[in-house]
Amino acid sequence: MRSLAAEWSYLIIRLILGSVFFYAGASKLFDTQGFATVISGYGLLPDxxxxxxxxxxxxxEIIIAAALVWDxxxxxxxxxxxxxxxxxxLAHGINMGLDVDCGCFAPGDPEAEAYHSLREAFFRDLVLLAGCVSLYWLRMVNSYSPRPLFAIFSKS
Known part of the structure; x- marks a missing residue:
């Protein structure tokens, strides 16, 4: 039997995780050139x-955020x-000692947000990953089943 607390937790965690990815994606779209510079700073992709x-x-990120919110x-x-x-x-950047913006959200002031932000971002991502694990657990314990994509667009 599903509890009301479990249903609300399942919804709230999805909303939080989806909001983070939506904000991250949307903020980067407003400065694609700056974000390209951040990506280049990691040295993992060819120019x-x-x-x-x-x-x-x-x-x-925006598409996945919406899909997660809609389950x-x-x-x-x-x-x-x-x-x-x-x-x-991020682990690569920390290991290499890169002095770059993490690139998680819109590119910030490189001087104010460099290097130390990589560690903070890594731990923030760990917290988000814990949210994902919580959703997997809630699905398993409460027999939640996400919807197929076509079910969102069909009339009920």
Whole structure:
């Protein structure tokens, strides 16, 4: 039997996680050139792909955010995978001692937000990942089943 607390928790966690990715994606779309510069600072992509990544990544974040809020099947897995990729990039930056903005949200002042923000962002992503684990647990314990994408667009 599902409890009201579990249902509300499941909704609130999805809203929080979705809001974070939506804000992150939307804020980066307003400064794609600045975000491309941040991506380039990590040295993981060839320069020819940084601007494409600076456009594609925020769009993907926004789409995944909406899908997670609507509880679309596969959205939590993709969200979790993106977090793990972001954490890998942040770990690379920390390990290399890079003096760059984390790139998590719109590019900030490089002097004010460099290097130390990588560690903060890594731990923030850990908290978001814990939220994902909580959603997986709530699904398992309460037999929640995410909706197929087509179910969102069909009339009930």
């Amino acid at each position: 020819s792909l940084t601007f494409l990544a600076a456009i594609a990544l925020p769009v993907v 679309v099947k596969g959205s939590l897995s993709i969200y979790s995978l993106l977090l793990l990729v972001f954490m890998g990039v």
